[in-house]
Every structure is written in C-alpha cells, then in structure tokens.
Amino acid sequence: MDERVEDVYEVVVVGGGAAGLSGAVTLARARRSVLVVDAGEPRNAPANGVHGLLGREGTSPGALLERGRAEARSYGAHVVRGRVRSVEGAVGAFVVHLEDGRTVEARRVLVTTGLVDQLPAVPGLAERWGRDVLHCPYCHGWEVRDRPIGVLATGPMSVHQALMFSQWSPDVVYFANGLPLETDQVERLAVRGVEVVTGEVAAVETVDDALRGVRLVGGELVERRALAVAGRMVARVDFLAPLGLVPEPHPSGMGEHLPADATGRSAVAGVWVAGNATDVAAQVGAAGAAGTLAAAQINADLITSEIDLVLADRRAFSAGSEREAAARRRGGHGL
Numbered sequence: 001m002d003e004r005v006e007d008v009y010e011v012v013v014v015g016g017g018a019a020g021l022s023g024a025v026t027l028a029r030a031r032r033s034v035l036v037v038d039a040g041e042p043r044n045a046p047a048n049g050v051h052g053l054l055g056r057e058g059t060s061p062g063a064l065l066e067r068g069r070a071e072a073r074s075y076g077a078h079v080v081r082g083r084v085r086s087v088e089g090a091v092g093a094f095v096v097h098l099e100d101g102r103t104v105e106a107r108r109v110l111v112t113t114g115l116v117d118q119l120p121a122v123p124g125l126a127e128r129w130g131r132d133v134l135h136c137p138y139c140h141g142w143e144v145r146d147r148p149i150g151v152l153a154t155g156p157m158s159v160h161q162a163l164m165f166s167q168w169s170p171d172v173v174y175f176a177n178g179l180p181l182e183t184d185q186v187e188r189l190a191v192r193g194v195e196v197v198t199g200e201v202a203a204v205e206t207v208d209d210a211l212r213g214v215r216l217v218g219g220e221l222v223e224r225r226a227l228a229v230a231g232r233m234v235a236r237v238d239f240l241a242p243l244g245l246v247p248e249p250h251p252s253g254m255g256e257h258l259p260a261d262a263t264g265r266s267a268v269a270g271v272w273v274a275g276n277a278t279d280v281a282a283q284v285g286a287a288g289a290a291g292t293l294a295a296a297q298i299n300a301d302l303i304t305s306e307i308d309l310v311l312a313d314r315r316a317f318s319a320g321s322e323r324e325a326a327a328r329r330r331g332g333h334g335l
Helices: 018-029 061-074 158-165 183-191 238-243 284-332
Strands: 008-014 034-038 078-081 084-090 093-098 103-111 115-118 149-152 172-175 195-197 201-207 210-216 221-223 226-229 232-235 255-257 271-273
Touching (some): 008 018, 008 284, 018 103, 034 061, 149 158, 158 183
Parallel strands (some): 172 195
Antiparallel strands (some): 115 232, 201 210
C-alpha cells in the first residue's frame, strides 16, 4: 500500500472494501484527490471466495481487494493501512484523526467500514465462521448444496434463513435453541421439509478440521456438515460519534446500521455512507455499486459547492463595486 498522506484531500474514504475501493476509483477517475484509510479487516476474510459477483465469481476476497487497491492507485488515489480514531468538523472542513497520530483534512467523507458479526457464545462456533458456519445462502449455498445443514436460531431472521437454505439441501434442521416458534412458522418449515429440534444447543463440534455437528445440552449430537447462523450485525462507525452519527437499530431487527438515503447521504452534510455500514444485507456486488453511486453524488456535490463559492465571490465583488460607485456619485454631488 501507499503510505503517502497529504495534509488535505477532497475526499477521505474510510474503509477499503468493495464499497470503499469502488468509490475511490470513481472519485479518482473524476480527478478528485482521494485518500483511502483501510484497517485491513474485511468481513469476508475467512471465506474461500466471493460469489455472486459477475466476472469475478469465486475470486478470493484478498485477491479481489488487492486488484481494487491497484486500480484505485492507478488513477492517483492514495491507499494506506490504518484506522480512523475520529472525524470532527463540518462539511468542507472535516478533520480525520488516525490512530497512529496522523491528521488529515477533507472536504467530504465517504464511510465504508462495513460491519461486525456478533455471533452467539456457543463453544466451537466462531472458529468455523466463514468456512462451514455460514450466514448467507446466496454467498455459500452452492458450496454446501445437498449436505446436511443446520440453522441455529438467534432472532427474527432465523426461520427465513432456514426456509432459504432448504432450496439448496433437502436435509435442513432448525435448532430452535429455546426460542419460541409461532404456529405459522412451524407450518412453513414443515412445508419445506425442515425438521425442528427444540433442545438447547451446548456446542458446535468438529472432526478432522470439518464440522461434525451440533451437541445439545441433553448430550445428543445432531450431525451436520454446515451450520447457518444469523448473527447480530453492527456497523463499525464509532469514529463518527463526534459528528453526532451513531448506529441505529436496523428495521429488520438484524442489528444496527447507519441510516442513509438512497444515494448514501447521511444525516450530516458532507458525510456519505455505503456498503454494509448502512445496508447490512448487501453482498459484495451491491456494496461496490453503492460505493460508486455515493462517489458520483459526492463529486456532484463538490462541483455544486465550487460553483456556489465562485458565484458568491462574484456577487460580493459586484456588490462592493456598486457601493464604491455609489459613494463616488455621492461625492460628485457634494454629499
């Protein structure tokens, strides 16, 4: 990565995933000065490949991001490894503080830091995350097709998750884990052939570096080769607190996000957000597209502000010239 950091940029992009790098490429191609600050902690790092991304199907997350960084740098963007501690200021004059002590000024900020998956405290679960403990059927369903799949209930989206995974395998077990089911939910699971296990889960077990199954509190082992879990997803935006921007509950109940309009504009002028930080369900392709859209809006906003500034200066000069002329006319009349 580049380690060059200027004192001032037109746009600072916080986060170097698909959304951030797509936004950086768009802004750099628009001839804007851009800094990308990336902590190097992509959410999909444990996965073997990115799926559902046209033209890059199966590409490893690391390889995809390295290609994106190279593309951003090729247009003049600076990409640095680091973490943002806080953002202060206001539109046109933001101050971005990095944890290593560096400080950068920015006219606009694009936030693409993604989210953190908060997983249930079940022994053995986190170690398999992104491998055979999964969350998205569209990201991983094909890879676990026809295998015995379990779905661990964690909240309001878990039944939906079980119904979706039943499209990829005829052998799906729903582990209610003490959470109640409504009659309609039981009926829908039955229609799709999903078995419901009501006992509480004690642990996730592996054998030969592969998922073996789910151990219940009563001692029974339900063999599974993949386990879907809808963890709580929380946007990584604590550094925006000085601006008054804090995560809010997502309407789906899936976690917390930073609200934004359809273009990525946040509640604070000059701050845009794209990717999983605002859209918790966005896959890589959608996150990248959102970053591009937000970047285009930022560039248009900068153009508007630049025009407004010139016009304001011209009008002020014109008004001043008119006052001087009026004063001269008054002087000619002996006033």
